[in-house]
Amino acid sequence: MPLCRITLPVGEISSNTTILYDSETRDSVIFDAGGDIPKIAHEIQKEHLNVKHIYYTHGHYDHVDLSGQLQEVCGCEVSIHEADMFLYELSPKMKKSRGFSIPSCPLPKISTHKEGEKVIVGEYEGKIILTPGHSPGSCCFSFDHLLIAGDTLFKNGFGRTDLPGGSMEQIFASLRKLCTILPESTVVVTGHGEETTIGAEKKTLGIF
Known part of the structure; x- marks a missing residue:
């Protein structure tokens, strides 16, 4: 069975x-x-x-909000790249500055991950790719013909x-990096909106 x-x-x-x-x-x-924790928890319980x-x-x-609630439910480790720790710590102020209410649940204490580390999902394995540009510590997560790209x-x-x-x-250097090391058939799960593929974005962006 596939991942x-x-x-x-x-x-x-x-x-x-x-x-x-x-x-x-x-x-x-x-x-x-990044939010709607009951919605995420429902999927976890359902499956x-x-x-x-x-x-x-x-x-x-918008990517880290309320995850403390989910950590309480799951009891699991939470991590971010070290270069983005300052943004993580500032995230409540950034949210408030955009007119949204600050969650009462505090940010969870988290660890750090780095480029090249393995991501284990049962019998499957992926790896972390550092892709700065949108933020200093932005990372993508690569599995077999699948990329979790965040906002890169x-x-x-x-x-x-x-x-x-x-x-x-x-970010241009990071995009070139992804398009060099990943097959064009790789499905890209984006941080917002619809998924795409590496091949489609190489044609659309025209910067590679």
């Missing part, structure tokens, strides 16, 4: 939360639990999943670079 995937739009600006799981062992990992880890693709509030790459576009720590030069 199973559930992608849910959550929160005030519809960030994508993705659950990957092994259909045999029911072990799972979650990427960007009888054992959540091993919550990974953040980056530290912006979208359908017909890429993440903004005008927020703290953003860099147009770095």
Whole structure:
């Protein structure tokens, strides 16, 4: 059986939360639990999943919001790249500055992950790819013909670079990196909106 995937739009600006799981062992990992925790918890319970880890693709509030609630439910480790820890810690202030209420649940204490580390989902294995540009510590998570891209790459576009720590030069380098090392058939689960493929974005963006 292939690695199973559930992608849910959550929160005030519809960030994508993705659950990957092994259909045999029911072990799972979650990427960007950014809101609507009951909605995510429902999927976990419905599929009888054992959540091993919550990974953040980056530290912006719409991708990390309320994950403390989910950590309490799952009792699992939560991590982010070290370079985005400052954004993670600032995320409540960033959310408030955009007119949204701050959650009463505090941010969970988290660990850090780094490029090249393995991501284990039952009998399946992926790896972490550092892709700075949208933020200094933005990461993508690569599995067999599947990429969890966060806000690095979208359908017909890429993440903004005008927020703290953003860099147009770095995001172009990160996009070139992804398009060099990944097959064109790789399905890209974006941080917002529809999925795409590496091949489609190479043609659309025209910067490779």
